[in-house]
Amino acid sequence: MAAAPSPRWEHAVVTGGAGFVGSHLCTALIAEGTAVTCVDDFCTGTPENVAQLAGRPEFSLLRADVTEPFDIARPTDLVLHFASPASPADYLRLPLHTLETGSLGTRNALMLARRHGARFVLASTSEAYGDPQQHPQSESYWGNVNPVGPRSVYDEAKRFGEALTTAEAGVHGTATGIVRLFNTYGPRMRGYDGRAVPTFVRQALAGEPLTVTGDGGQTRSLAYVDDTVRGILAMAASDLPGPVNIGNPDEITMLDLAYKIIELAGSDSTVRFIERPADDPAVRCPDITLARDKLQWEPQISADEGLARTIGWYRGQKAG
Numbered sequence: 528m529a530a531a532p533s534p535r536w537e538h539a540v541v542t543g544g545a546g547f548v549g550s551h552l553c554t555a556l557i558a559e560g561t562a563v564t565c566v567d568d569f570c571t572g573t574p575e576n577v578a579q580l581a582g583r584p585e586f587s588l589l590r591a592d593v594t595e596p597f598d599i600a601r602p603t604d605l606v607l608h609f610a611s612p613a614s615p616a617d618y619l620r621l622p623l624h625t626l627e628t629g630s631l632g633t634r635n636a637l638m639l640a641r642r643h644g645a646r647f648v649l650a651s652t653s654e655a656y657g658d659p660q661q662h663p664q665s666e667s668y669w670g671n672v673n674p675v676g677p678r679s680v681y682d683e684a685k686r687f688g689e690a691l692t693t694a695e696a697g698v699h700g701t702a703t704g705i706v707r708l709f710n711t712y713g714p715r716m717r718g719y720d721g722r723a724v725p726t727f728v729r730q731a732l733a734g735e736p737l738t739v740t741g742d743g744g745q746t747r748s749l750a751y752v753d754d755t756v757r758g759i760l761a762m763a764a765s766d767l768p769g770p771v772n773i774g775n776p777d778e779i780t781m782l783d784l785a786y787k788i789i790e791l792a793g794s795d796s797t798v799r800f801i802e803r804p805a806d807d808p809a810v811r812c813p814d815i816t817l818a819r820d821k822l823q824w825e826p827q828i829s830a831d832e833g834l835a836r837t838i839g840w841y842r843g844q845k846a847g
C-alpha cells in the first residue's frame with residue numbers, strides 16, 4: 528500500500544469554518560491529513576455544515592466570537608481567517624458585527640498566528656474593488672468604494688483587514704497572505720442567504736419565478752467552491768503576501784445565469800425583474816494572471832459542471 532502523503536500542515540485553525548467556504552476548507556485540510564480547529568460563532572454558519580467531520584479525532588469545533596480575544600493551546604502552523612458575514616443580506620442585517628469581525632476579529636486572528644509562528648491567510652474579497660472602473664480587476668487596481676454606502680460595512684471592513692494584515696507582516700514579521708475571493712458558489716450555501724446562485728437554484732427547484740435584479744445585464748464571474756478551496760490552499764502553501772485574486776474569469780450576466788440554472792434544473796420557471804440594490808457593482812471579473820503565474824492555479828470546473836453539482840446537492844437537501 529502506498530504511504531499517505533504527509534500533510535502540508537500539522538494543525539490549522541479556520542475561523543468561520545462552519546460557514547460555506549470555511550466548511551469546505553476544513554474538509555479539504557482534514558482529507559490531506561491536517562488536524563483542524565474550526566472557530567465559529569454561528570452568526571451565519573451552522574454546526575451542520577461540519578457535521579460530517581464532527582466525530583473525527585483530528586477535528587475540533589470551538590464556538591467563539593473572534594471579535595473577542597481567543598487562544599488555541601494546540602501548536603498551530605496555519606491560521607485561515609474566514610470569519611465574516613459575506614452575503615449582502617447578512618452584512619446588511621449585521622453591520623456592526625461585520626465591521627468588528629473585519630477589524631477586531633482580524634486583529635485577534637493575526638495575534639493567534641503571531642503567537643504560534645503560523646502562516647496566516649486573510650479571506651478578502653472582490654468587494655475591495657467596489658464598483659470597479661477597471662475591467663477585469665487586477666490586484667494593482669485600488670478600487671472604487673463608497674465608504675458610507677450600505678455595502679461599506681463589508682467592503683471597508685475587508686479593506687481595513689488587508690491594511691492590518693499588511694502592517695502586521697511589516698511590524699512583527701508574521702507570514703501573512705491575502706486572497707481576494709470572487710463570487711464562489713456550491714453546496715452548503717443557504718437557500719435564503721440572498722446570493723444569486725442559491726436564490727436562483729431554490730426558485731428554479733420550487734418552480735417559482737427567478738428574481739433577477741435590474742435588467743439582469745450586470746455581470747459576475749462565478750467560481751465553483753472546489754476551485755476556490757484549491758486556490759486558497761495554494762496561497763497558504765506559498766510565501767506570497769498577496770493580495771492575490773482567486774476567482775473564475777468566466778464572466779456571465781445575471782440574466783444568462785438565471786436562464787442557465789432554469790435549463791440545468793429542468794425547471795419551467797420564468798424570470799421576474801426586481802429592483803437592483805444600491806451600489807450593486809455593474810461588472811465583476813478577476814484578472815488571475817498572478818495566481819496562474821505564482822501559484823500555478825486556475826479554475827478547472829466549468830459553470831455547467833459546477834451548477835449541475837450544486838443543483839444536485841440542493842435536490843438532495845430537499846429530498847432529505
Ligand SMILES: NC(=O)c1ccc[n+]([C@@H]2O[C@H](COP(=O)([O-])OP(=O)(O)OC[C@H]3O[C@@H](n4cnc5c(N)ncnc54)[C@H](O)[C@@H]3O)[C@@H](O)[C@H]2O)c1
Pocket residue numbers: 542543544545546547548549566567568569570571572573591592593594608609610611612613614617628632650651652653707708709710711712
Ligand atoms: N462566498 C463567496 O463568494 C466569497 C467571496 C469573497 C469573499 N468571501 C469571504 O470568505 C469568507 C467566508 O464566506 P462564506 O461565503 O463562507 O460566508 P458564510 O456566511 O457562509 O461563512 C462565514 C462564517 O463566519 C462565521 N462568523 C462570522 N462572524 C464571526 C465572528 N465574529 N466570530 C466567529 N465566526 C464568525 C459565520 O458564522 C459563518 O460560519 C468570508 O470572510 C467572506 O468575506 C466569500
